Amino acid sequence: MRILITAGPTREPIDPVRFLGNRSSGKLGMALVNAAIAAGHQATLILGPVEISPPRAARTIHVETTAQMHAAVLREFPSHDLLIMAAAVADYRPKTVADRKLGRGGTMTLELQATEDIVASAASGKRPDQKVIGFSLEAESDVARAREKLARKKLDMIVFNPLRTMNSTTISASLLYPDGSREDLPEQDKDAFARTLLARLDAMFKA
Ligand code: C5P
Numbered sequence: 001m002r003i004l005i006t007a008g009p010t011r012e013p014i015d016p017v018r019f020l021g022n023r024s025s026g027k028l029g030m031a032l033v034n035a036a037i038a039a040g041h042q043a044t045l046i047l048g049p050v051e052i053s054p055p056r057a058a059r060t061i062h063v064e065t066t067a068q069m070h071a072a073v074l075r076e077f078p079s080h081d082l083l084i085m086a087a088a089v090a091d092y093r094p095k096t097v098a099d100r101k102l103g104r105g106g107t108m109t110l111e112l113q114a115t116e117d118i119v120a121s122a123a124s125g126k127r128p129d130q131k132v133i134g135f136s137l138e139a140e141s142d143v144a145r146a147r148e149k150l151a152r153k154k155l156d157m158i159v160f161n162p163l164r165t166m167n168s169t170t171i172s173a174s175l176l177y178p179d180g181s182r183e184d185l186p187e188q189d190k191d192a193f194a195r196t197l198l199a200r201l202d203a204m205f206k207a
């Protein structure tokens with residue numbers, strides 16, 4: 001399969017120096033790329049700013065903002081079978097970006113606007129032979145929110161993972177499908193999880 005994987009955070013500039021961002025390390029996405037290559041798939045990685053280096057065997061496209069990630073996904077997805085949207089996309093961006101470094105003093109109000117929903121736009125334009133899967137990092141008991149996103153974004157699967165996955169070496173995920181079925185995976189390290197997920201996706205394509 002030709003697999004397109006997004007990983008890491010996106011950053012939204014406030015001025016030439018500051019940005020809005022999040023704590024995504026990109027480790028899970030990187031584990032997915034490694035597992036995909038090890039299983040004989042072709043992987044393209046669209047990567048936000050992270051500390052760790054991407055695997056050499058994957059073609060990597062570096063991006064910073066949500067708009068850049070969106071453009072890269074829409075450009076690359078037609079030549080891939082599967083999109084795995086593991087990136088922690090910024091939900092909001094400043095409505096205007098200051099062209100000079102802002103000064104300090106008193107209070108400051110930032111007006112924010114929602115970013116584009118990348119995975120939803122990829123899923124709404126996909127061909128019947130393509131699949132799109134997303135991730136949903138939620139509080140422990142919030143499976144319903146993950147289900148709602150699976151339906152609203154029209155995904156073929158969503159990986160529900162509890163908040164404690166962030167910055168952890170392990171993940172205890174549940175795979176949720178549009179027909180209402182669900183598989184709870186045991187807590188495992190991210191490399192083992194990546195292999196399991198790819199095996200399920202392989203089976204989904206063969207079904
Ligand atoms: O942030 P949220 O929980 O809604 O993320 C669910 C899925 O949607 C994830 O796969 C994430 O990568 C994707 N997403 C996106 N564009 C956004 C926000 C989230 O593609 N602006």
